[in-house]
Amino acid sequence: MGSLLAKQAWRLLHNKTSLFYKVFKARFFPNITILEATNSRMGSYAWKSILIGRDIIQRGSRWRVGNGEKINIWQHRWLPIKHPPHQPICPIKDFEHSLVSSLIDPFTRQWQTELVDGLFVEEDAEIIKRISLSQVATEDALFWPFTSNGIYSYKSGYRFLKEEAEQPKTNQPPPLRDKQLWKNIWSMRVAQKIKNFVWRACRNALPIKKELVRRTIIADPICDRCRTAIEDPLHALWSCSEVDIVWADQSLWDFRWSTDFENIKMLVSWLIEEGKQLELFAYTAWSVWNQRNQVRVRALATVPHQIPSVSRTLLHEFHSRTLTSDSHFHRRTHYLQQRWVPPPANFVKINFDVRSS
Template structure:
């Protein structure tokens, strides 16, 4: 993220940010105050709120890793296939870019911003119970159950654990799930989260799934009319 900051002025490189991020995220990033003093990067452990590694959090991490490795329902990730499918999606470019960044854990979640010492707290504001990483913010948070339980397409959500968005997308591709519907749903979830954080009016979560379906129907209709 240091490449987003002008090393001479210690201000955001607004032209670069506008080119890399969707408009909503770019505006949020540029509003974050920057320190005028250069600071060195520090090691950060993402599995505790303090950023310090503890025996308890390390044990929990290894236990979860072991559980995921033994889960035969999740196929190996084919990275090139995931990237190709993202760019082939029949969705606006800003949503393709968003998914690509989410797969790289590069969307500005609280976890990502805390690593850069921009925020002091990485706990997700919806549930107040877990670190806000890309996967938790878009998919696995219990507060999002009302979104992803709306369709049988996502009935596996409570049965299979994924380590990150890239692994989730790889599984969706392997199982022939609707990536377009997932993309629109995740996009609306993220934008709803952004608006709620800055106290802007946002649609309630129980309307997100229906909004995503309507967007997808509209796009398909527009393609047929072209």
């Protein structure tokens, strides 16, 4: 039944000349699209049923980037990758309602590479920059990826719902402890891409070999560095013997040899609870990950024993820039908040402007 209802929702999305579309739009979503429409007590049984079909379309369809004005960066599925998630993971504060159009230069019709590199982790940034953009601004298009022509069909919808029902339920609300962990991660005084990286590592969302094997992308889960253990996030970033030199500073990471962790999430939680150097850990782990990726593609990579000093430098530079920016902001805010006060008795106050001749 759901696949049949989704067909009607698809018609309301794409067949805008039909009487069916005109009647339902005028009655239920006159000033918005069906994707933004909500249920109401006045809605008919037919309308409520179509909304069920609409939700199926939203879960399965993808966006093809045109001008980017309809696509929310964080909420819509628009990354051209085979396996979910098909959108960047987790909205960054102050950017959670941004559209893809904000990433595109309107004059050159090219991605704003510096902005993309700054907002996203390296893997997502590279995927985004590989998306081809038309030289002429066109509308974004919603397509159904389970058919060859991108048009929804009953049969493909049924297959999608069947596969969806067979997948393990992973969208359960996180426990309160997890919510506090995420809050601490996103409150770190580090670059946004570093926060995103740590968050993804804790969620097992990095393209690590163990995860790639699970997705049947590769067959060998063994770490390429030490060739002795399965590569999961904890091993790749922390416990691999080949990164011992990175975490050799006993004054900072002495617990590495005395405390065991089941996964990277437990490690980050422990750092937060013990008040350890979480921000330095984040930059160091990010540098280890980058070095690992550069070595895999035979690119010029940082030598492992240099990673600690490079990480400290990156953290110090970020804090310096942040302090300078905050200082300018507070001075400007103080200036704007100054209020006009009347002059004392027997005095006249005159406001004037100086213009150069």
